[in-house]
Amino acid sequence: MVTLAELVRVAGVRWSVAECFQAAKGQVGLDHYQVRNWTSWHRHITLAMLALAFLTAVSASAAPERPAQMAHLTRAHPPIKLTVPEIRHLLAAVFNAPAVSAAKLLHWSNWRRQHLAAARRSHYRRRSGDEPTR
Template structure:
C-alpha cells in the first residue's frame, strides 16, 4: 500500500511541475482537439526541458553523500533551464553575464542551504 502511495505522490509532484513550468493547466480552448494539441505540446516542452537538464549534469562518480558534502553548486534544474531559454528568446533585459552570475549565485546558495540542512 505504501508503494502505491509513493508512486501516486511522485506522479502528482510531476504533474504540479508540469503545470508550473509549461503551463499545462492554461489552455484557453473550447474543443477536445485543441486541448489535446495543447497538452501534447506542453508535455513535449517539459520532456525537452527535462532532457536538457539531465544532459547538463556533469559526469561524476556515484557518491551517495555528494549532495550533502559537495562544495560544487547544485545541478541545473528544469526551472533553471526554462529561465535560460526564456531569457535567450526574449529581448534582453539583462546581459548574459548577469544571467549566468545569477544562476551561479543561486545554485551555490542552494548547495550551501543543503549542506546546512544535512549538518543539523
C-alpha cells in the same frame, strides 16, 4: 488477492505521477488553457508535456558527475545541478532578449546555484545534528 507490497508500489507510482503533473502546471503552464473543443485541449496538453519532457531531459543531461568519495563533497562546493525551473528561466531570458548580457545571466545562474548548494549543505548539517540549533 492484492498484496501489501503491490498496494505500496501502486501508491508510489501514483505519487510520482501527481508530482509530474504539479511540475507541469508550475513550469510549463499545463493548466493555462482556455479551449472549447477536445482537439485544442489535446494540442495544448501535448505541447506542455513535450516542453516539460524537453526541460527534464536537458536537466538530466546537464547533471555533473557525482564524486566517488563523500569527503570530496566537503572540500569542494560545486553549485547544485541545473533544475527544470532554472533551465526554463535561462531559456526564457535567452529568447525574450534580456536587458543583461548572456555572461551576466550565466554568472547570476551560477551564483544562485552556489547559494542553493550552500543552503542545502547547511540544512543537511543542521538535520544531522552536527550544528547546534538555536
